Amino acid sequence: xxxxxxxxxxxxxxxxxxxxxxxxxxxxxxxxxxxxxxxxxxxxxxxxxxxxxxxxxxxxxxxxxxxxxxxxxxxxxxxxxxxxxxxxxxxxxxxxxxxxxxxxxxxxxxxxxxxxxxxxxxxxxxxxxxxxxxxxxxxxxxxxxxxxxxxxxxxxxxxxxxxxxxxxxxxxxxxxxxxxxxxxxxxxxxxxxxxxxxxxxxxxxxxxxxxxxxxxxxxxxxxxxxxxxxxxxxxxxxxxxxxxxxxxxxxxxxxxxxxxxxxxxxxxxxxxxxxxxxxxxxxxxxxxxxxxxxxxxxx
Amino acid sequence: xxxxxxxxxxxxxxxxxxxxxxxxxxxxxxxxxxxxxxxxxxxxxxxxxxxxxxxxxxxxxxxxxxxxxxxxxxxxxxxxxxxxxxxxxxxxxxxxxxxxxxxxxxxxxxxxxxxxxxxxxxxxxxxxxxxxxxxxxxxxxxxxxxxxxxxxxxxxxxxxxxxxxxxxxxxxxxxxxxxxxxxxxxxxxxxxxxxxxxxxxxxxxxxxxxxxxxxxxxxxxxxxxxxxxxxxxxxxxxxxxxxxxxxxxxxxxxxxxxxxxxxxxxxxxxxxxxxxxxx
Numbered sequence: 001x002x003x004x005x006x007x008x009x010x011x012x013x014x015x016x017x018x019x020x021x022x023x024x025x026x027x028x029x030x031x032x033x034x035x036x037x038x039x040x041x042x043x044x045x046x047x048x049x050x051x052x053x054x055x056x057x058x059x060x061x062x063x064x065x066x067x068x069x070x071x072x073x074x075x076x077x078x079x080x081x082x083x084x085x086x087x088x089x090x091x092x093x094x095x096x097x098x099x100x101x102x103x104x105x106x107x108x109x110x111x112x113x114x115x116x117x118x119x120x121x122x123x124x125x126x127x128x129x130x131x132x133x134x135x136x137x138x139x140x141x142x143x144x145x146x147x148x149x150x151x152x153x154x155x156x157x158x159x160x161x162x163x164x165x166x167x168x169x170x171x172x173x174x175x176x177x178x179x180x181x182x183x184x185x186x187x188x189x190x191x192x193x194x195x196x197x198x199x200x201x202x203x204x205x206x207x208x209x210x211x212x213x214x215x216x217x218x219x220x221x222x223x224x225x226x227x228x229x230x231x232x233x234x235x236x237x238x239x240x241x242x243x244x245x246x247x248x249x250x251x252x253x254x255x256x257x258x259x260x261x262x263x264x265x266x267x268x269x270x271x272x273x274x275x276x277x278x279x280x281x282x283x284x285x286x287x288x289x290x291x292x293x294x295x296x297x298x299x
Numbered sequence: 300x301x302x303x304x305x306x307x308x309x310x311x312x313x314x315x316x317x318x319x320x321x322x323x324x325x326x327x328x329x330x331x332x333x334x335x336x337x338x339x340x341x342x343x344x345x346x347x348x349x350x351x352x353x354x355x356x357x358x359x360x361x362x363x364x365x366x367x368x369x370x371x372x373x374x375x376x377x378x379x380x381x382x383x384x385x386x387x388x389x390x391x392x393x394x395x396x397x398x399x400x401x402x403x404x405x406x407x408x409x410x411x412x413x414x415x416x417x418x419x420x421x422x423x424x425x426x427x428x429x430x431x432x433x434x435x436x437x438x439x440x441x442x443x444x445x446x447x448x449x450x451x452x453x454x455x456x457x458x459x460x461x462x463x464x465x466x467x468x469x470x471x472x473x474x475x476x477x478x479x480x481x482x483x484x485x486x487x488x489x490x491x492x493x494x495x496x497x498x499x500x501x502x503x504x505x506x507x508x509x510x511x512x513x514x515x516x517x518x519x520x521x522x523x524x525x526x527x528x529x530x531x532x533x534x535x536x537x538x539x540x541x542x543x544x545x546x547x548x549x550x551x552x553x554x555x556x557x558x559x560x561x562x563x564x565x566x567x568x569x570x571x572x573x574x575x576x577x578x
Contacts, residue, residue, distance in 0.1 A: 050392055052576050072393060085315070100395060
């Protein structure tokens with residue numbers, strides 16, 4: 001569906017995308033992961049034809065430089081910061097719908113699809129961040145394109161809005177759309193992606209399934225255990241005996257670093273030893289943790 | 300080029316301009332001043348060979364010279380630069396629409412709204428003359444309207460050229476206002492100063508005048524309104540004796556058309572070919 005072959009993009013002397021080759025198959029959802037400045041957004045903008053580049057990019061086997069309008073008609077793009085003209089929500093949809101040659105019926109139904117049916121009369125400047133993102137997604141869905149490209153679409157959303165938005169994207173992904181998105185949140189990748197491409201300094205350095213990402217990278221989660229003071233010593237020795245490393249004290253219990261798939265095992269071992277666990281919390285690995293790990297291991 | 304996309308952009312641009320409070324203010328001011336001009340110009344009888352429509356049109360020339368280039372330069376100047384600055388241009392380009400369609404659509408949309416305000420001002424003034432029983436050739440009045448519309452196109456083109464080179468609307472506005480001062484306020488002074496400093500002949504002064512579209516408009520408007528071209532002075536006499544009255548008019552009209560086309564064409568090339576990316 002999307003074929004990127006040896007694409008390089010420079011801004012002056014800075015190589016933003018460095019000889020990247022990747023394929024996204026039809027119906028696949030691929031995440032571009034990496035720190036800020038890794039080249040994720042630049043790569044997406046190259047695929048959209050917004051930036052000039054060296055190399056070749058094809059969408060449905062057509063070179064996007066030779067067929068720019070046709071290529072863009074196949075893509076629904078959701079930018080990181082949706083920016084609209086100061087028009088009413090429904091007028092914005094009509095405007096972009098007209099460019100995409102979409103009939104009014106579709107435009108009217110799209111508002112309900114993204115949950116903005118009560119906000120059609122509002123100016124774009126009157127919408128909240130979450131609503132603007134949903135409007136952006138609505139615009140992207142107007143012509144029912146086979147491909148969705150999302151550039152850190154939840155970066156400006158709160159937790160509730162993020163969850164709603166991701167569910168919306170997942171629904172369309174499950175309907176068979178091909179999705180290419182960038183993110184610096186691992187939980188989004190786990191939720192949405194079939195494959196994750198890790199980018200650093202403009203290069204793809206890892207191409208892995210999300211469920212194997214943790215194992216490949218040795219990503220661990222931190223579990224915060226609230227345990228009574230008189231049981232901490234016993235709990236520490238049991239965890240060390242069972243091979244759980246990274247055990248340390250915190251004010252009200254213990255921090256333990258656990259590999260993916262061993263969280264329940266940890267709790268089981270403690271409960272079998274009759275250690276009273278008052279409460280626990282899981283701290284997922286952040287992108288920063290992953291990046292630090294990768295840099296520390298020569299990636 | 301897909302004309303449907305051009306029309307969509309044109310309609311959006313025209314709609315936005317007509318809803319813009321600064322544009323509404325400009326249109327109202329222009330119309331109000333046109334009516335004031337009508338009031339003063341229809342007092343008394345024929346003056347300097349002008350009557351009724353002719354006198355009103357002659358009075359409106361200075362109003363047009365002040366207002367039309369300013370609004371055309373500023374709206375042209377912010378046309379592309381503002382969309383670049385606020386990020387809507389890359390988002391628009393992520394859809395199946397080309398830069399050439401956006402450029403032409405924006406230009407036509409803004410031009411139409413400026414023409415609307417010119418027509419409104421001249422229309423109200425002309426209606427006033429007719430109601431007050433003013434005399435004179437209406438053809439001269441109508442030709443002045445056409446020349447005013449062409450003047451708008453000239454300066455809108457220059458504004459667009461400023462815009463394609465500007466990354467920020469504020470910079471574009473600054474340059475546009477500077478150009479307005481240069482062409483409109485300093486234009487006459489520049490010609491006079493250069494003439495005296497370099498001891499230029501009549502022919503050279505005429506050519507110098509042609510380098511400023513507002514001067515070309517002024518000369519052409521006076522020519523269409525007055526049977527007595529001596530009003531333009533020795534340069535006017537030289538031009539009419541060299542090219543004939545009709546010939547001079549066609550020459551001046553053609554130069555205004557070139558002033559509209561050349562900056563437009565170059566801005567078009569810069570935006571669509573030379574500048575390949577919009578981040």
